[in-house]
Amino acid sequence: MAFIDMKRKEIQSKLVYYGPGRGGKTTNVLHLFRTMSKQVCGKMVTIDTRGDRTLFFDFLPLSVGKIMDLTIRIQVYTVPGQIVYSDTRKLVLRGVDGVVFVADALKIQQQQNIESIRDLAENLKGEKLDIHSLPLVLQYNKFDLAGTSIPTLSVEELEYDLNRDLGVPYFKASAIKGVGVYETLREVSKRMIRNITQKLREGQY
Amino acid sequence: MNLVLSGESISKIEEILEKELLKNGVKHAFIVDASGNLITEQGELGMEDLLPLAALAAANFGATERMANIIGERDFTLLFHKGRECNIHFCRMNLDFILVTIFNNDVPVGLIRLGSSRATEKMLPMLTA
Numbered sequence: 001m002a003f004i005d006m007k008r009k010e011i012q013s014k015l016v017y018y019g020p021g022r023g024g025k026t027t028n029v030l031h032l033f034r035t036m037s038k039q040v041c042g043k044m045v046t047i048d049t050r051g052d053r054t055l056f057f058d059f060l061p062l063s064v065g066k067i068m069d070l071t072i073r074i075q076v077y078t079v080p081g082q083i084v085y086s087d088t089r090k091l092v093l094r095g096v097d098g099v100v101f102v103a104d105a106l107k108i109q110q111q112q113n114i115e116s117i118r119d120l121a122e123n124l125k126g127e128k129l130d131i132h133s134l135p136l137v138l139q140y141n142k143f144d145l146a147g148t149s150i151p152t153l154s155v156e157e158l159e160y161d162l163n164r165d166l167g168v169p170y171f172k173a174s175a176i177k178g179v180g181v182y183e184t185l186r187e188v189s190k191r192m193i194r195n196i197t198q199k200l201r202e203g204q205y
Numbered sequence: 206m207n208l209v210l211s212g213e214s215i216s217k218i219e220e221i222l223e224k225e226l227l228k229n230g231v232k233h234a235f236i237v238d239a240s241g242n243l244i245t246e247q248g249e250l251g252m253e254d255l256l257p258l259a260a261l262a263a264a265n266f267g268a269t270e271r272m273a274n275i276i277g278e279r280d281f282t283l284l285f286h287k288g289r290e291c292n293i294h295f296c297r298m299n300l301d302f303i304l305v306t307i308f309n310n311d312v313p314v315g316l317i318r319l320g321s322s323r324a325t326e327k328m329l330p331m332l333t334a
Contacts (some may be wrong), residue, residue: 001208001240002242002243003208003209003210003240004208004210005208005210005215005236005244005245006209006210006211006212006215007210007211007212007215007216008215012242012243014240014241014242026302042252042253042256042257043254043256043257045257045260045262046259046329056264056268057259057264059241059257059260061257061262066289075241075256075260077238077241083308087271088268091264091267091268091271092264094239094240094241095238095239095240095241096240123293
């Protein structure tokens with residue numbers, strides 16, 4: 001959960017990009033790192049294998065403005081998507097304040113998307129969090145491939161598979177081209193900040 | 206874990222880090238929570254290096270906790286990484302907080318362990334109040 005430092009007048013919160021392997025979580029964070037001003041984002045740390053697949057996590061600290069005279073710092077993490085890294089995903093989810101679920105719009109990944117969102121709900125339960133009440137945004141990535149010869153899922157299919165029960169905002173994206181990356185981040189940060197300030201007002205901190 | 210620390214508590218914790226660790230030659234000392242939040246810090250390093258270091262420290266402890274579970278331990282209470290000139294010492298303060306100390310080879314590890322233990326005893330009541 002968020003940490004509030006009254007000396008530095010700063011709120012630290014944790015955002016995790018979750019989703020199936022090779023879905024584009026790291027690509028999202030890399031786009032932020034490459035395009036944001038260095039006053040806004042700090043050093044990016046990546047722990048990956050030789051094949052460029054995330055082994056542990058990626059990490060990027062962002063400073064996204066002020067609220068109630070407190071600077072908001074968001075620590076962005078990604079998880080490794082491959083099924084075998086379940087323990088690592090649980091570890092990265094510790095103390096999470098918000099999640100972006102990056103779904104892969106490739107038709108061949110339909111089942112992996114469903115399994116990954118179920119895995120997210122289960123792992124959040126382990127953190128005593130409910131997927132229905134945590135700030136969450138879905139991103140349907142690789143939409144630049146729609147209309148090509150590669151079979152992709154429609155928004156309706158993705159919505160039915162992943163969002164019919166949750167009803168959270170979703171964004172069509174092409175993380176590799178930077179499309180939809182900022183929109184996704186903006187929406188989830190807005191929800192995270194609203195959640196934290198509400199808890200602050202209710203005296204839950 | 207929800208945590209708000211007042212300016213007064215943070216200042217007191219910084220004083221303890223200074224007295225028990227930095228005065229003994231430590232380059233940098235900081236506290237990180239299990240989620241990777243940097244709670245407070247004292248020393249030479251800049252924030253640009255500290256934030257990723259804090260995230261990695263929490264992850265490192267989490268990963269070794271799993272190793273501990275496999276060999277029948279609940280967790281490891283301290284970790285030590287030795288470099289050619291610079292070293293890192295991690296000390297678990299309780300289930301939620303880790304005290305991380307960075308120091309050169311001219312400072313004995315025993316002194317770090319003693320300082321970390323004394324500092325933990327003094328700081329923990331403020332972190333858990």
